[in-house]
Amino acid sequence: MANDRYEPREIESRWQEIWAREGTWEVSNDSEEVQARLGEPEKSYVLEMLPYPSGEPHIGHLKTYALGDAIAHFHRRTGHRVLHPMGYDAFGLPAENHAIRTGVHPRQSTDESIAAFQRAFRSWGISIDWTRELATHEPSYYRWTQWIFLRLLERGLAYRKEAAVNWCPHDATVLANEQVIDGRCERCGHEVEIRQLEQWFFRITDYADRLLDELDTINWPEHVKAMQRNWIGRSEGAEVAFRCEELDTEYTVFTTRPDTLFGATFFVFAPEHPDVFRLAAGTEHEEEVHRYVNRALTESPEERGAAEKPKTGVPLGRTITNPVTGEQIPMFVADYVLMEYGTGAVMAVPAHDQRDYDFAQVFDLPIRQVVAPADDSEVPSGEAFVAHSENERLINSGEFTGLSTVEARRAIVEWLDRQGKGNASVNYRLRDWLISRQRYWGCPIPIVYCERCGMVPVPDSDLPVVLPEVEDYQPRGRSPLAAAEDWVNTRCPRCRGPGRRETDTMDTFVDSSWYFLRYCDPHNDQAPWDPKVLAQWMPVDQYIGGVEHAILHLLYARFFVKALADMGLVNVQEPFSSLFTQGMILGPDGQKMSKSRGNVISPGPIVERYGVDAARCYILFIGPPDQDAAWAETSLKGVHHFLSRLWRLGLGEDASASAAAQDGAEAPADPSGDALTLVRKAHWAIDKVTGDMSGRFTFNTAIAAIMELVNDIYRFPEAEPQARRFAIATAASLVFPFAPHLGSEVYQQLTGRRVWEEPWPDVDPDMLRADTFELVCMVNGKLRDRVTANTGAPREELERLALESGGVKARVDGHDVAKVIVVPDKLVNVVLV
RNA sequence: GCCCGGGUGGUGGAAUUUGGUCAGACACGGUCGCCUUAAGAGCGACUGCCCUUUGUGGCGUGAGGGUUCGAGUCCCUCCCCGGGUACCA
Numbered sequence: 001m002a003n004d005r006y007e008p009r010e011i012e013s014r015w016q017e018i019w020a021r022e023g024t025w026e027v028s029n030d031s032e033e034v035q036a037r038l039g040e041p042e043k044s045y046v047l048e049m050l051p052y053p054s055g056e057p058h059i060g061h062l063k064t065y066a067l068g069d070a071i072a073h074f075h076r077r078t079g080h081r082v083l084h085p086m087g088y089d090a091f092g093l094p095a096e097n098h099a100i101r102t103g104v105h106p107r108q109s110t111d112e113s114i115a116a117f118q119r120a121f122r123s124w125g126i127s128i129d130w131t132r133e134l135a136t137h138e139p140s141y142y143r144w145t146q147w148i149f150l151r152l153l154e155r156g157l158a159y160r161k162e163a164a165v166n167w168c169p170h171d172a173t174v175l176a177n178e179q180v181i182d183g184r185c186e187r188c189g190h191e192v193e194i195r196q197l198e199q200w201f202f203r204i205t206d207y208a209d210r211l212l213d214e215l216d217t218i219n220w221p222e223h224v225k226a227m228q229r230n231w232i233g234r235s236e237g238a239e240v241a242f243r244c245e246e247l248d249t250e251y252t253v254f255t256t257r258p259d260t261l262f263g264a265t266f267f268v269f270a271p272e273h274p275d276v277f278r279l280a281a282g283t284e285h286e287e288e289v290h291r292y293v294n295r296a297l298t299e300s301p302e303e304r305g306a307a308e309k310p311k312t313g314v315p316l317g318r319t320i321t322n323p324v325t326g327e328q329i330p331m332f333v334a335d336y337v338l339m340e341y342g343t344g345a346v347m348a349v350p351a352h353d354q355r356d357y358d359f360a361q362v363f364d365l366p367i368r369q370v371v372a373p374a375d376d377s378e379v380p381s382g383e384a385f386v387a388h389s390e391n392e393r394l395i396n397s398g399e400f401t402g403l404s405t406v407e408a409r410r411a412i413v414e415w416l417d418r419q420g421k422g423n424a425s426v427n428y429r430l431r432d433w434l435i436s437r438q439r440y441w442g443c444p445i446p447i448v449y450c451e452r453c454g455m456v457p458v459p460d461s462d463l464p465v466v467l468p469e470v471e472d473y474q475p476r477g478r479s480p481l482a483a484a485e486d487w488v489n490t491r492c493p494r495c496r497g498p499g500r501r502e503t504d505t506m507d508t509f510v511d512s513s514w515y516f517l518r519y520c521d522p523h524n525d526q527a528p529w530d531p532k533v534l535a536q537w538m539p540v541d542q543y544i545g546g547v548e549h550a551i552l553h554l555l556y557a558r559f560f561v562k563a564l565a566d567m568g569l570v571n572v573q574e575p576f577s578s579l580f581t582q583g584m585i586l587g588p589d590g591q592k593m594s595k596s597r598g599n600v601i602s603p604g605p606i607v608e609r610y611g612v613d614a615a616r617c618y619i620l621f622i623g624p625p626d627q628d629a630a631w632a633e634t635s636l637k638g639v640h641h642f643l644s645r646l647w648r649l650g651l652g653e654d655a656s657a658s659a660a661a662q663d664g665a666e667a668p669a670d671p672s673g674d675a676l677t678l679v680r681k682a683h684w685a686i687d688k689v690t691g692d693m694s695g696r697f698t699f700n701t702a703i704a705a706i707m708e709l710v711n712d713i714y715r716f717p718e719a720e721p722q723a724r725r726f727a728i729a730t731a732a733s734l735v736f737p738f739a740p741h742l743g744s745e746v747y748q749q750l751t752g753r754r755v756w757e758e759p760w761p762d763v764d765p766d767m768l769r770a771d772t773f774e775l776v777c778m779v780n781g782k783l784r785d786r787v788t789a790n791t792g793a794p795r796e797e798l799e800r801l802a803l804e805s806g807g808v809k810a811r812v813d814g815h816d817v818a819k820v821i822v823v824p825d826k827l828v829n830v831v832l833v
Numbered sequence: 834g835c836c837c838g839g840g841u842g843g844u845g846g847a848a849u850u851u852g853g854u855c856a857g858a859c860a861c862g863g864u865c866g867c868c869u870u871a872a873g874a875g876c877g878a879c880u881g882c883c884c885u886u887u888g889u890g891g892c893g894u895g896a897g898g899g900u901u902c903g904a905g906u907c908c909c910u911c912c913c914c915g916g917g918u919a920c921c922a
């Protein structure tokens with residue numbers, strides 16, 4: 001033996017080589033015939049969110065893939081055929097911005113980064129089926145992104161319109177609503193402007209109800225579902241038409257509180273509302289309205305959105321009729337009303353809406369209470385009465401007075417309906433998905449504009465529309481592709497006349513909205529996938545990724561799958577049956593890792609020094625994986641120490657290899673003494689680890705259980721060798737999903753076999769219970785004695801044992817016993833009067 | 834404001850599934866010892882707080898109340914921290 005030190009890198013590269021050479025983690029798409037013959041072992045599709053290849057992988061990647069890999073290994077060894085593929089989300093702004101700075105083509109920097117990720121994944125020993133690898137910037141992939149775009153276009157789910165859109169002046173491109181955080185670009189942090197532009201959209205709003213309702217069918221963390229519900233923002237209410245007699249026009253508003261209609265004492269338009277100028281024309285306020293609107297439009301969304309700022313607005317100098325009271329109520333324009341939500345106009349009920357109340361105060365407008373608090377309490381002055389319970393009743397509301405707010409909602413909507421003045425309605429916060437980007441490094445939109453035929457889709461047979469080479473990536477308010485004249489000028493696919501290509505590219509979230517489907521059938525060049533093959537694998541059984549994608553990616557992917565399912569191309573309604581969102585690894589200072597803070601931990605040197613098994617185990621041991629955790633190198637050393645101890649146990653057994661060959665690592669038939677203790681501990685560990693892997697993914701306690709097993713093996717050096725070998729082999733087998741190299745190594749030392757080919761160990765339930773236990777004897781809830789009792793002993797016997805025990809007896813004598821609580825196999829509590 | 838999480842030793846965290854003793858598993862850090870020429874590694878013991886009563890002692894899971902024979906765990910009120918979201922009518 002060269003030395004007796006644990007040398008992880010040697011062990012790790014040896015096993016990695018075997019897995020690469022033998023393609024251990026590859027799975028095939030079986031024909032139906034083969035499937036029938038195999039008797040259909042259950043499939044399991046385990047997937048981590050694909051990485052965005054930029055620079056080198058960081059420690060967060062290691063966490064994601066260590067988590068997914070542990071689950072994949074566990075599923076394999078519990079009898080599943082596991083699909084565990086890998087790919088790269090290769091288009092996107094960072095590579096392009098890098099190109100602008102350095103002149104290096106985005107393809108080159110992206111491919112270099114992909115190579116770095118590939119090296120990392122191999123050196124981390126992640127069990128990937130490399131035959132299914134893909135990257136979204138390859139024409140063989142984005143050909144089908146374009147194909148899907150055309151299918152959406154055919155169904156009216158992709159469309160072009162001019163709209164007020166979010167524009168990032170720094171990145172010189174438009175952004176989806178989901179990509180604007182607090183009025184700023186999620187990528188570069190610059191304040192977003194609003195521009196009127198003609199852009200491509202996906203009609204995700206058509207799916208709002210299904211995206212909402214079908215959240216109930218999937219096993220996702222509740223907070224992620226809540227975020228999606230919030231984002232979709234479904235509100236039930238009514239549309240109510242208000243008539244302006246003076247100008248003979250009608251304006252509809254959306255309200256969630258039709259029951260307060262009698263309290264509507266004025267009416268407000270958003271500054272962007274197209275009729276504002278027309279309404280003000282010829283009134284004394286005309287000029288003031290123009291000034292106000294112009295100022296409002298130049299304010300950034302952030303300035304305007306400040307909730308605490310005092311209400312401002314201007315009267316339009318005209319009135320409109322409240323449809324239930326017939327009153328003429330004044331109209332205003334005010335920037336607290338948003339054009340993007342509802343109809344861009346609201347009925348104002350100052351008594352029952354805080355914003356309307358504040359506005360009414362500024363303009364001294366009437367405030368008419370129409371709902372009475374249930375308990376007749378006074379409404380605090382300066383506040384609108386907005387709280388509502390089932391018991392509140394209407395006042396000052398004509399024939400509806402006395403109804404509860406719930407009844408009134410229905411009754412007033414019915415009345416409006418009969419009068420043709422309104423109807424029940426549902427409103428959403430969700431907007432259609434804006435997918436155009438005025439940038440180079442993305443998937444070209446397969447559209448040609450022809451003077452004669454108009455907008456013409458590129459035929460399927462001409463796909464892919466390949467991204468051309470350009471000299472200058474600098475965005476100048478139009479896509480850099482516009483400069484590629486040879487590419488832009490083309491023939492119209494319909495009339496063969498001159499045409500010009502669409503020069504915007506697609507949002508990269510389009511690329512990643514369907515990659516999990518392509519993994520199922522990655523080499524198909526006739527279709528994006530064969531629906532029959534897809535049905536073998538979809539849905540993804542376990543999806544793993546960061547919570548930062550809770551809305552964007554996860555909502556878009558769900559929309560894609562539903563749309564594709566409606567076309568008959570996909571067999572499921574939801575892409576990801578179960579979702580696990582992992583927490584971040586923070587720097588040693590407890591702060592988010594960042595170059596500027598100088599607290600970045602790179603996986604490379606860590607793996608070099610301690611081995612990847614130690615790094616992976618440490619990341620999982622640090623705490624529950626869905627929580628954030630600060631990096632602590634000393635703790636990593638502790639895990640390395642544990643792995644060394646396990647490794648040395650394997651080494652010790654190697655010396656007695658002849659014995660190992662005879663009885664392998666079977667548990668001894670009838671152990672006793674220390675041997676029994678060890679065998680029992682091993683089964684306890686199997687039970688604990690299996691439970692942790694199946695439910696909440698609390699790998700930290702699973703690893704702690706294996707640590708306890710290893711500690712016990714050290715504690716009983718004299719135990720019968722066969723029991724020791726069983727315990728060591730069990731520890732190796734259990735640690736394999738977390739430390740696959742060491743697990744393989746130690747297991748092979750003991751048994752000569754490959755641990756990943758072995759089924760997951762079975763628990764012997766008899767070994768989980770001891771024959772006797774310590775019966776806790778309490779008096780009035782205080783511990784007074786312990787005695788040994790037989791497991792499974794009847795209540796009467798336990799009660800007798802407790803009452804006879806010295807500590808109890810001394811306190812019970814001379815008192816009356818009120819009752820005796822017996823918890824089988826645990827305790828007896830004697831309650832005195 | 835609203836919606837989710839969460840608050841346990843010097844530190845990360847266990848125990849929350851089903852209310853069941855002794856809270857604090859497993860680690861980190863610390864103290865002491867063994868081994869070693871030394872260092873490292875390794876091995877072992879101790880490590881919530883308090884006490885002029887060292888005891889089958891007292892106190893202890895953000896604060897206060899409650900239910901119970903029994904509460905970190907359930908209920909109520911409140912405080913604090915993290916995340917999401919917001920003039921959404």
